[in-house]
Amino acid sequence: AEVLLKLLIALDELYFDDLIEDLLVAFFKQGAQWIRENFVYVYKISLQHHKFTQLSEYVDDIIQYEPEVLLHSREFVELEESELLPILDRDNFCVEDEAEIWDRIIEWGCAQQNSHLSTDPSEWSGEDIESMKLTLKNFIPLVRFFTMSSDKFYKHVRPYEKILGNICEQVLQSYLIKGWQPRDIRVLPRRNKASRANSKLLNNRQIREIYKKIYSKKPKKSRFIEDAYTMVLLEPTQYETFCVDPTVIVFRIVELDIVIGGYNPFKTKYSLISHSPTFKSKLEYSFMFKIDDEKIKFSSIVGTKEFKLQY
Structure with missing residues (x-):
């Protein structure tokens, strides 16, 4: 994999761009475990090489659905501030325990000091405290302190109150007074729990590609897969019931070990006699796709009476 x-x-x-996509597919298949064991290195590469779109999306999926891979990495403290801040700012960086995120931020901050400062604040000098304040000033507003339990906050955060300003006092107030909201601190919502797409035919990256094709723009870093769309396994007789509005149909050809599908962006009318579907749509808005060896390939649909695949 390396x-x-x-x-x-x-x-x-x-600049051998035409070879990159196929080689990335091989890299994902052969290097799944290696990528996770060397995640910080791979993440840095994905940021440095903008043509590695598939790698960026692969890394993004791991951050969203397996955040512990990044958080538990031995190289976590080697991340640059500019590489780490966007991750901590994400609502879908869903580590179960926010206190664990705070612990790693403290470790990261200590590692940035010239003397590799101890994480025990009782050993810090006044100069160390000021240095840590400066190092973590952009990180502290991104920590969801108000979502921590009181015991977690007391154990993991309160020892560092000298670098937190009035945050400790404000959080403690929220524990004592129900519904209390601070006036001078932005309270971030609880991080969203991410879940993978409920499909055995498509993975999240492939669904994202289809989403991008439909909307002709790159999707936001959102939870659209788990919140906005539903994958339903259909029996032949259920097509008429479910597939009336804009629909993506996906099915596997077992003999060829490929997945094919298509998108109809408009409503479908059914014959009362044959119950066969009639697609009332402009064909240029429709498309078909094929997934072979995890690689998705789209085709246009041309003509008015027949479908012609353009692979």
């Missing part, structure tokens, strides 16, 4: 990644970097630097 050799494949180095080859990908070389291809990008030599």
Whole structure:
């Protein structure tokens, strides 16, 4: 896997763009475990090489659905501030325990000091306290302190009150007075619990690609997969019931080990006699796709009476 990644970097630097996509598919298949074991390194590569779109999306899925891979990485403290802040700002960076995020931020901050400061605040000098305040000033507003339980806050956060300003006092007030809201601190919502797409045919990256094709723009870093769309396993007789509005149909051809599907953006009318569907749509808005070896390929639909696949 490491050799494949180095080859990908070389291809990008030599502008062999047409080879990158196929090699990335091989990298994902062969290097799933290696990617997780070296996640910080792979994350940095995904930020440095903008042509590695699939790699960026692969990394993004791990951050969203397996946040512990990043949080427990030995190289976590090697992240640059500019690389770490966007992750902590995400609502869908859903670590179960916010106190664990705070612990890692403290470790990161200590590692940035010249003397590799101890995480025990009782050992800090006045100079150390001021240095940590400066180092973590952009991180502290991103921590969801108000979502922590009182015992977690008391154990993990309160020892660092000297670098937190009036945050400790405000959080303690929220525990004592029901419904109390601070006036001078932005209270961030609880992080969203992410779940993978409920489909055995498509993974999240493939669903995102279809979503991008439908809306012709890159989707926001959102929870659209788990909140906005539902994957339903249909029996042949159920098509008429479910597929009346804009619909994506996906099915697997077992003999060929490929997945094919298509998108109809308009309502479907059914014949009262044959119950066969009549698609009332402009064909240029429709498309079909094929997924072979995890790689998704789209095709236009042309003509008015027949479908012609353009692979």
